[in-house]
Amino acid sequence: MSRQTITHKDGVVYEFAPDLEGVETVESGAELTIETRDSLDGAVQSEADVIESVPEEVNAATGPIAVEGAEPGDALRVEIEEIRLTEDQGRVITIDGFGLLDGDEGIEAPRTRMTPVDDGGEGEKATIAFDDLAVPVEPVVGTIGVAPAAESYTTLVPHDHGGNLDTTDVTGGNAIYFPVFQAGAMLAMGDCKAAMADGEMCGTGAEIGTEIDVTLEVIDGAATDVGLARPLIETDDAWKTVASAETLEAACELANRDAVDLLAAAHGFDDTDAYLFSSLAGGLEISQVVDPLVTVRNAIPKDYLPSPF
Amino acid sequence: MSRQTITHKDGVVYEFAPDLEGVETVESGAELTIETRDSLDGAVQSEADVIESVPEEVNAATGPIAVEGAEPGDALRVEIEEIRLTEDQGRVITIDGFGLLDGDEGIEAPRTRMTPVDDGGEGEKATIAFDDLAVPVEPVVGTIGVAPAAESYTTLVPHDHGGNLDTTDVTGGNAIYFPVFQAGAMLAMGDCKAAMADGEMCGTGAEIGTEIDVTLEVIDGAATDVGLARPLIETDDAWKTVASAETLEAACELANRDAVDLLAAAHGFDDTDAYLFSSLAGGLEISQVVDPLVTVRNAIPKDYLPSPF
Incomplete structure (x- = not known):
């Protein structure tokens, strides 16, 4: 089966809305x-190109892609096989009014630094x-999500629909699961980085164009069965709940609550025992602190959580 | 040189105060x-022993240990060689009014769960x-610190003096550096866990008695030279700034600011370039979200930061 390619010329969105229309329709398993x-x-091709303020349209997400048969209550599994860079340089920037240390003494905005790519040659890792x-x-898909339930x-x-999660685990070899809120799911993604620190403190990683190989799968009824209200990431060795909120504290509560629910269901724990256990292994991780809603995850090692699907 | 032992019977503190008096005095290099x-x-020896409210005195810290020659402006390096459990069970508990999900539906407090230790036998890891x-x-020293500058x-x-950092990196094989605020430094530690998740969500890990092998070293003038205002952790592959504050956002700002200062000094970057670089590698990590001041760290891989000392 040849791999279908969907490009930004097919369509991009700057908003995840409940009523998105797909630019392509694919089958589950595509x-x-x-x-x-x-x-x-x-817009930024050299260090002379600076961004004065956060653009009204940013993080173009290629899609949306409608997946046949995806209905509210299902889960959409997006396996990310590989992310390839399609530019020979990225850019990391400050923008006035944006970023963790914005306005701090000595922190200037706007500034642009270009980050040239060295492919490393035979057998060497690219840098x-x-x-x-x-x-x-270590490429990251910064923005990835589906059509939300009600708000845009x-x-x-x-x-809860995903969006600008800026989570380093959204990378090759991992999978991210979304609750399906609208028929067809309406997946879109973009805003990739060649590398990014957990936190994305200055507001960007090394922003860069990419090609992303993915396999999509609809899991019937799984969002309802699992109680999946927000994205969930599967890495080689952990399941990670992902939650976004206005404060890190609120995001931590949501991510931990979701982890407690998964542990309780897997082991027949009551909520309190699941909560106690959650305090012993894995734990909370920072995705990003700048978007301006912030994102955290709660990792549960796979040793303690079989697939919830 | 035989290893001197200091036990809780020699002395404990429940407060890090500027005017602590040492229970022992040791040389740098001890x-x-x-x-x-x-x-x-x-107080908790079985699941029938529950803790109704946070005790007025908790986290007994063995010490304080005065280190000869330590003066304000110096740094104290505490290398943690090994942490051995001295009990055959730990305990993980909820306490009413304490913990990330305190008061949440289905979360009961107080509750105690005992966590028996299995030493695993020959060649196997203890669990x-x-x-x-x-x-x-994977033992953690939860509370470790020195006499603070002014407040208790x-x-x-x-x-900034350390204290209840509840940071999983404070473990065997790593070192933690403190600014010295008072003559003798006045190191104390306790509150160990047999295991703990990043976040320590329910308010405890598996709390347990321990013996901790440490080597202490005074580094003359290092806090002043490096601008060390808060603890700094050295792991095998990273330097991690550690910051505590009332909110996770504020703690992230402090930890990132300290990382920016270290990167700027190491590479001759101005603050903005150091900040931009900090957004590309390593990143923010959650230590604990419950104490009730919260603690985060900003990891900088050693590939990008030689020893600042």
Whole structure:
């Protein structure tokens, strides 16, 4: 089966809305290559190109892709097989009014630093350069989500539908599960980084265009069966609940509550025992602190949680 | 050189105060074994023993230990060689009014679950049991600190002097550096866990008595030279700034600011470039969200930061 390619020319969205219309319709099981532009739509090609304020349209998400048979109450599994860079440089920037240390003494905005890619040659890992420092390329899909239940969200913010999660675990080899809120799910993604720190403190990673190989699968009734209200990530060794909220404290509560529910269901624990156990293994991780809703995850090692699906 | 042992019978503190008096005085370079009681001073020996409210005195910290020659402006390096459990069971508990999900539907407090230790036998890793789940023993020193500059802090809270940091990286094989605020530094530690999740969501890990092998070293003038205002952790592969504050957002800002300062000094970056770089590698991590001041760290891989000392 040849891999269908969907590019930003097929369509992009800057808002996850309940009434999205798909630019393509695919079957459950489809293997796709999704091409994405950098989050700034190519506006930054050198260090002279600075972004004065957060653009009204940012984080173009390629899609939406309608998945046949996906209905509210189902889960959509997005397996991310590989993310390939399609530019020879990324960019990391400050924007006035945006970022963890915005307005702090000595922190200037706007500023742009380009991060050239070195593919490393035969058998070597690719890196990006920041002055004389080489950072391994570990690509991240920053914005990925489905059509939400009721409200609309720009691609700048994360919420229960996904969106601007900026979570380093959304990378090759992992899978992310979304609750399906609307018929067809309406998946879209973009805003990739060649590398990003947990936290994405200055407001960006090394923003870059990519091609993403994914396999989509609809799991009938799974969101209802599992009580999946928000995204869930599967890595090699952990399940990670993902929650976004106005404060890190509120996001931590949601992510931990979701982890407690999964542990309780898996082991027949009551909520209190699941909560006590959650305090012993894995734990809370920061995704991003800047979008301006913030995102955290609660990792549960697979040793303690079989697949909830 | 035989290893000197300091036990809780030599002295404990429930408050890190500026005017602590040492129970022992040791030289820089001293190799010590510190014996610590569990954070609840032995009050919980079975699941019938519950803690109704946070005790006025909790997290007994063995010490304080005066280190000869330590003066304000110096740094104290505490290398943690090994943490050995001295009890055959730990305990993980909820307390009314305490913990991330306190008051949430289905979360009962007080509750106690005992976590028996299985030493695993020859060549096997020790574990603690929670029902039929076995969690690897990965001990953590929850409370560790020095006499603060001006204010006093109970051993329930963390701040710039250390205290109740509840940080999983404070474990065997790592080192933690403190700014010295008072002559002699006045190191104390306790509140160990057999295992703990990042976040310590229910308010405890598996609380347990321990013996901790440490080596202490005074680094002359290092706090002033490095601008060390708060604890800093050295792991095998990273330097991690550690910051505590009233909100996770504020703690993230402090931890990131400290990371920016270290990166700027190491590479001759201005603050903005250091900030941009900090957003590409390593990143923010959650220590604990419950103490009630919260603690986060900002990891900088050693690939990008030589020892600042």
